[in-house]
Amino acid sequence: MKKLLILLLAWTLALPAQARPLLVAAASDLGYCIDELVGAYRKTAPDAELKVSLGASGNFFAQIRNGAPFGVFLSADMDYPRQLAKLGAADGATLTPYAFGRIALWSTDPRIDPARGLAALVRDPRVLRVAIANPVTAPYGRAARAALERDGLWTAVQPKLVVGENIAQTAQFVQTGNAQVGIVSFATLHATKLKGVGRYALVPHEGLAPIEQGAIVTKAGAGNPHAAGFLQYLSTPEARAILARNGFSLPEGAAR
Structure with missing residues (x-):
């Protein structure tokens, strides 16, 4: 490189x-x-x-x-x-x-309802993998970690994490079924090929930068x-x- x-x-x-x-x-x-x-x-x-x-x-x-x-x-x-x-x-x-930007919970798995919020990432046994972007290099990954830390879920969710290099790769993990849920950018869900695909819920931004x-x-x-x-x-x-x-x-x- x-x-x-x-x-x-x-x-x-x-x-x-x-x-x-x-x-x-x-x-x-x-x-x-x-x-x-x-x-x-x-x-x-x-x-x-x-x-x-x-x-x-x-x-x-x-x-x-x-x-x-x-x-x-x-x-x-x-x-x-x-x-x-x-x-x-x-x-x-x-x-x-x-x-x-805003972050959103997104899933293409019909069994998973993002409206249940971040807590479901830990409590729902059907959620085996959660995709986020790399918190070190990707701002949306940093925002995802901050939201999970705010809700006291970061430690519990870590064994389930699948980390993408960027937000586009994170969305791909959800699209391909390598993760049941992803924390992605709201803008990603406006892509022509993703509109209407799966279900999403905006992550509350209170307490987040x-x-x-x-x-x-x-x-x-x-x-x-x-x-x-x-x-x-x-x-x-x-x-x-x-x-x-x-x-x-x-x-x-x-x-x-």
């Missing part, structure tokens, strides 16, 4: 700034709407070429910190881009909140006008409508 990043960095830097594609690192929960966001932005900037990679925000943070040439970072946790700015790896003046998602222009994106352009686009009414349609809550007063 390190060798690949070095080669990609060398290739990118060899191009003049205006000819470089904008490499976008996007949190996995955006996987079901990022293409629509990019396509809509390109209608406003036809010369833009954006290449998107999806993954866990913590992994992207580490890669960008170590020189990966992503020009824009769309994180599922504001803290990661904020840390990059403090490290000098991103422009803090461009840090932009673009959405708030909000899942504030943030975008930033990295050091590698400083010379690409579309880096700032794409971030500005995320605050437009059109982009906000796309995000809202895909299960995200929106920061107040961001439209312009």
